[in-house]
Amino acid sequence: MSIWDYANPKKFMQVSAVLLPWVTGLALSCLAGGLVWGFFLTPDDYRQGSTVKIIYLHVPAAIMGTSAWFMMLVASLIWLIRRHHVSALAAKAAAPVGLTFTVIGLVTGAIWGQPMWGTWWAWDPRLTAFLILGLFYLGYIALWVAVDDPDTAADLTSVLCIVGSVFAVLSRYAVLFWNQGLHQGASLSLDAAENVSNVYAWPLWVCIAGFGMLFVSLVLLRTRTEVRGRRLSALLARERGVGG
Amino acid sequence: MMPDLGKYAGAVLSAYGASLAGLIGLVAVSLWQGARMKRTLRDVEARSKAAGDV
Amino acid sequence: MTALFLRDLRLAVRAGGGFGLGLAFYLLVVVLVPLAIGPDAAVLARIAPGVLWVGALLACLLSLDRLFALDFEDGSLDLLVTAPLPLEGVVAAKALAHWVVTGLPLTLMAPVLGVMLQLGAGGAVWLVVSLALGTPALSVIGAFGAALTVGVRRGGLLLSLLVLPMYVPTLIFGAEVVRRGAAGLEFGGALVFLAAITLGALALLPYAAAAALRVNLR
8 A cells, every 4th residue: 555545636635634633733832832832931032032933934934835836746756656636736825825825925924124224125135035935826726727628637736836936946046146134044054053942942943843734624624615616616517518 | 921032133023924814815715715615515405405415 | 830830921911810919028028117117217227137038928928829729629629639740849830920029029129118218238238148048938838838728719818827827937037047147147057048948948848838739728
């Protein structure tokens, strides 16, 4: 029994039905736990005051915004290579979730930036690259909406996702070339000097887990809807065919 | 209960407010779309079953 | 392939083909910017590289949606797919024709427009070089976008939404070359990256575009 068996829509529906409540429960506990811990039980930062509490939303949202696109890329490749419909539908389902996380990342970043940097927006490489990622999400979703035939849409959006990923990476480096940057370095990097201190890092990890589980839960839910949608279209087409 | 957010209260609260609104909105829309699809599919399946289809 | 290239050229140049529209649009953009920003020469000189690049980019975008759409509508695209010519070659020929009719004239006209934005002679040279290196990328990336949206009715706006984010690296490096060249700074890195992106796009995107066309013609 390999993972490819779950690519069968019926199998997927069975397994996801079992998984969904558990993943959702896990997501909600981590989110609630992490946010409550971070918001109520951590001290203010010496330099940033209480705005450091925004980190529990901003960082996980930003991480998931990029991870979601990466998942869409993998799903698109699987669709193009192995033609598993569930894969194409999962990519379609993930896009609005990824876009929402990206927007939350940008908005919380702006709200945090205003008191810290004195501006709502700065053309810092990290912000700019993230904004460009948001534009790629919009294009991807727009293409799914614009093309009528589902299989054609799946193929075209998969190619777009792959080519778009290359350009997104190129943009990331172009933008680093274009501006030195205001945004602080990685909060959780392996380099301890750049790290956020432990008192913030622990609740942050819980929040990241919460956001990650929420992503999985939403993608499972939305993919189930898409699979049902595909069955619905097939039934309606058959009705129309029989009706003449 | 509420920690003293000091002068950044507006920023922190609006960040939390906007994010939670976004997340709750996304979840709500996803649930609603799912429920509607489930209902429509059930209706169409019942219809085609009644008409003698498999 | 040459025949296809020449045919596209002829179609673009004759009446109703849209040749010259791109140039006119470019001129209009460059005229509108000082009207919006004010005539201060120092300010205009600062923003000239960027405005000239963005204007060229938008002008290229104008004629992209007709790249495959016209042939798609009258059935000639189906014939091209079944012809002995590889579809990637068809894409390349059409992208080249688009560049000759759009990108190349824009590149040649740009220094003239640069005068209106107080771009100095030093900057003008690098403007031409960067546009010459960058506009082929714009044509081939545009061809990919056009291939994706060929089946979508009134897909021009969707085409822009898909293509403009992909133009970002070329735009950044192209404008950087002009800005640094005009200021007498080191610009070799930007130039190399600009050329690399164009070469990479020319080599790989025809395959992606051909794949998209095949999907749309099923």
